[in-house]
Amino acid sequence: MRIITELGDLTRVDADAIVNAANSTLLGGGGVDGAIHAAAGPRLLAACRELRRSTLPRGLPVGDAVATPGFDLPARWVIHTVGPDRHRGQTDPALLASCFTRSLAVASDVGARSVAFPAVGAGVYGWSPDDAAAAAVGAVRAWRADDVDEVRFVLFSERLRAAFDAALAAS
16 A cells, blocks of 8 residues: 655545544534535535434444545545544544544445545644654554555645654654
């Protein structure tokens, strides 16, 4: 599997699937979540509402993932995952790593060969760039299925990219 980092806008990435750092409601929010919902158009919100109505009435659990179509995005799929919120005492790095492994499993289920991730957890959920990068890179490196060819960490700041580059170099 090829793993790369890049500065950029996740909503413009040409990958089979992009990962949304969602909240458990799946109904949009700020940061990456808000940007993805805005770029994907109103059908994404409708698809998320249907998930809440049908299979996830209590919302998406922390560390889990689920896919929807990408609608108006270049990506065919959006894989929503909910990171642990350090401000709420969710400090287990394994729970953060689960966001990446579950997202890769869902990507595999939908047939995505390329997956682009943001720095899940490194925003309002309070994980340091270094800790978020270590969890992400460790989880992706440990992924053993051979059906995902490329993982891209698409990061919005040089500080995040440096943390992810350092984690890749150390692994």
